[in-house]
Amino acid sequence: xxxxxxxxxxxxxxxxxxxxxxxxxxxxxxxxxxxxxxxxxxxxxxxxxxxxxxxxxxxxxxxxxxxxxxxxxxxxxxxxxxxxxxxxxxxxxxxxxxxxxxxxxxxxxxxxxxxxxxxxxxxxxxxxxxxxxxxxxxxxxxxxxxxxxxxxxxxxxxxxxxxxxxxxxxxxxxxxxxxxxxxxxxxxxxxxxxxxxxxxxxxxxxxxxxxxxxxxxxxxxxxxxxxxxxxxxxxxxxxxxxxxxxxxxxxxxxxxxxxxxxxxxxxxxxxxxxxxxxxxxxxxxxxxxxxxxxxxxxxxxxxxxxxxxxxxxxxxxxxxxxxxxxxxxxxxxxxxxxxxxxxxxxxxxxxxxxxxxxxxxxxxxxxxxxxxxxxxxxxxxxxxxxxxxxxxxxxxxxxxxxxxxxxxxxxxxxxxxxxxxxxxxxxxxxxxxxxxxxxxxxxxxxxxxxxxxxxxxxxxxxxxxxxxxxxxxxxxxxxxxxxxxxxxxxxxxxx
Numbered sequence: 001x002x003x004x005x006x007x008x009x010x011x012x013x014x015x016x017x018x019x020x021x022x023x024x025x026x027x028x029x030x031x032x033x034x035x036x037x038x039x040x041x042x043x044x045x046x047x048x049x050x051x052x053x054x055x056x057x058x059x060x061x062x063x064x065x066x067x068x069x070x071x072x073x074x075x076x077x078x079x080x081x082x083x084x085x086x087x088x089x090x091x092x093x094x095x096x097x098x099x100x101x102x103x104x105x106x107x108x109x110x111x112x113x114x115x116x117x118x119x120x121x122x123x124x125x126x127x128x129x130x131x132x133x134x135x136x137x138x139x140x141x142x143x144x145x146x147x148x149x150x151x152x153x154x155x156x157x158x159x160x161x162x163x164x165x166x167x168x169x170x171x172x173x174x175x176x177x178x179x180x181x182x183x184x185x186x187x188x189x190x191x192x193x194x195x196x197x198x199x200x201x202x203x204x205x206x207x208x209x210x211x212x213x214x215x216x217x218x219x220x221x222x223x224x225x226x227x228x229x230x231x232x233x234x235x236x237x238x239x240x241x242x243x244x245x246x247x248x249x250x251x252x253x254x255x256x257x258x259x260x261x262x263x264x265x266x267x268x269x270x271x272x273x274x275x276x277x278x279x280x281x282x283x284x285x286x287x288x289x290x291x292x293x294x295x296x297x298x299x300x301x302x303x304x305x306x307x308x309x310x311x312x313x314x315x316x317x318x319x320x321x322x323x324x325x326x327x328x329x330x331x332x333x334x335x336x337x338x339x340x341x342x343x344x345x346x347x348x349x350x351x352x353x354x355x356x357x358x359x360x361x362x363x364x365x366x367x368x369x370x371x372x373x374x375x376x377x378x379x380x381x382x383x384x385x386x387x388x389x390x391x392x393x394x395x396x397x398x399x400x401x402x403x404x405x406x407x408x409x410x411x412x413x414x415x416x417x418x419x420x421x422x423x424x425x426x427x428x429x430x431x432x433x434x435x436x437x438x439x440x441x442x443x444x445x446x447x448x449x450x451x452x453x454x455x456x457x458x459x460x461x462x463x464x465x466x467x468x469x470x471x472x473x474x475x476x477x478x479x480x481x482x483x484x485x486x487x488x489x490x491x492x493x494x495x
Contacts, residue, residue: 004476005102008361008486010430013099016360023271024271025175025376028432030278030285032184033265034398036346039183040261042190042293043124043343043425047336049255051315057242058251060302063295066258072453075446076413077287078436079420081280084266085433086423087124088275091357092350093412093419098361100419100426103487107480109415110358111472116408117351118385120260121165122393123405124343128148129393130159131337136188143146148421151396162394168345169386172352173372173379186342191293193335196328198296198399204323205303215307217244225382253406253456258294258321260409262287263341264267264350276433352382353379362488407457407465413450417443 017024028036054062083096091098094110129150136142150158171182219242242250265282272278301310301319311318316336320328356378360369368381421440423430436442454462481487 002487003102004104004481006486007100007102008098008106010087010099010427013087013095013484017089024371024378026271026273027175028268028272028278030274033268033272033278033282034285034289035184035187036268036349037262037265037282038191038289039187039342040264040346041259041286041290042187042194043258043261043340044298046194046294047259047314047332047339049317050294050301051318052312053251053255054298054302054307054315055310055312057254058247059212059243059307060210060299061214061248062251062255062302062307063298065248065255066291066294066468067300068248068252069259069453070287070294071255072252072256072413072449073262073287074284074291075442075449076358076417077262077283077448079413079417080266080433082420082432083285083416083423084283085276085400086430088272088279089270089357091354092263093416094354095357096419097415100423101415102370102478103363103481103484105415106361106468107358107476109412110354110363111475112408112411112469113354114351115411115468116260116391116405117264117347117354118392119408120405121344121347121351121389122161122396124340124347125161125164125389125393126133126158128164128337128340128344129158131333131340134159135333137335150394152393156395158394162390164341164344165348165386165390165393168341169382169390171345172349172382172386173375173377175375175377183342183345186338188337189335190342193332193339194293194297196331196335198300200325200328200354201300201304201319204320204325205300207303209303209306214245214248215243217247218242229387249452250456256406256410256453259287259290260405261346262290263409263412264346268353269350270353270476280434280444303322317431348382349388351389352378352385355385360485362483363476365485372420388406405462407454410450410454411465414447417446417450 050062053065054060058065080096084092087095087099089095091110092113094106094113097109098106131146133149136144144159146155148157148159150161196351262283266279267288272282287384297316303317304319305322309322314336317329317332320326320332351392355364356369358364359366359378359381368384369378370380371377372379420436420443424439
């Protein structure tokens with residue numbers, strides 16, 4: 001119990017969820033989980049990053065980049081599904097790591113997820129604010145003062161992003177089921193917009209725009225920040241390139257952001273009515289639906305407009321503008337602005353559940369693990385994090401820091417896959433409602449694929465990520481280790 005690698009058994013984790021003061025309400029079904037997954041996955045990636053990846057990295061072969069990123073996520077999803085059905089407790093990768101690898105690795109991954117979800121929420125809130133300001137200006141003639149339009153627009157404070165996060169915080173405090181209902185409505189709008197792009201766009205495809213499907217490789221310009229990290233050149237001995245075959249993997253490391261979300265589903269395991277059955281369905285179902293839609297949309301928009309001419313900010317809307325279809329362009333912009341709301345909400349949901357789980361274990365102040373007497377939600381953690389993220393979204397330009405979301409997620413994938421292998425060895429007796437196939441082959445492939453995409457991220461991202469992890473380790477040894485419920489009471493830890 002004195003070791004930083006002490007593990008919290010699955011039985012202990014489940015027993016903690018039964019304490020009334022720290023219990024969450026079980027109200028979610030497999031359908032709710034799938035909607036949550038689709039709601040957070042379909043967002044910035046499909047509405048924005050498609051154009052950046054096609055224009056700068058892979059051309060029409062961006063569709064293959066989505067397939068590559070989807071395969072990496074599918075390998076990780078199989079591991080997440082086993083853990084979520086075996087350990088149906090809030091916290092996702094944090095809880096899984098605590099039960100398999102140990103407390104310090106669990107803390108590190110929890111600290112990583114806090115950064116990932118918080119930063120992701122703020123980034124998407126700022127993106128949503130930009131869409132809304134554009135719609136207000138072009139369709140209603142309303143223009144916010146520059147000082148309230150945020151740093152990205154030359155202002156000082158992003159009022160819309162700030163207010164969005166606060167409203168979503170209130171919704172999450174009131175109840176997870178309410179947020180699921182709101183998400184279902186918004187997801188219906190988003191999926192309709194995506195299907196509109198696919199069906200309407202088919203009539204404007206020009207075969208010449210697909211040639212060449214894989215543009216010839218081009219070296220990255222000196223001094224220009226590319227998505228390939230110098231680590232790739234150092235370890236594998238080749239120059240980073242855009243386009244060509246390797247450009248597909250460069251694009252995959254960028255558009256991987258488009259798939260972030262299915263892992264958030266696992267954070268709601270404790271609030272699911274039948275987690276052993278519904279968690280695998282929600283995780284794998286949402287990933288499959290979104291991968292198919294992503295590939296179809298990419299093929300359509302790169303067929304409508306030459307990849308070199310695609311917009312880096314609003315590729316779907318601009319593709320329809322290029323073929324003189326302003327109605328579809330406006331509908332897509334409206335759908336994107338509405339759709340990003342659920343991305344923010346579900347990322348915030350995921351972060352509060354990780355924070356709640358860490359607090360319940362004593363690694364963070366336990367005052368944040370108390371649930372609301374009426375709504376049974378972790379309202380203290382939700383309010384604290386919601387206010388902090390609202391302020392960050394209001395005052396900060398987060399373009400560069402958004403890359404940290406990618407590396408944080410990939411790191412979580414590596415830890416979860418490793419945890420599956422370890423728990424299979426240490427606890428073969430556990431009932432597993434869903435079993436990852438071909439263990440250890442699939443987890444090892446997941447680790448290798450995730451690490452490969454991590455290598456394709458900029459060196460600055462690795463540096464920022466390393467600094468955040470060092471801070472986390474200091475916090476653990478200064479506070480978490482001494483206040484850990486497992487360290488204080490061992491198997492008899494109670495609240």
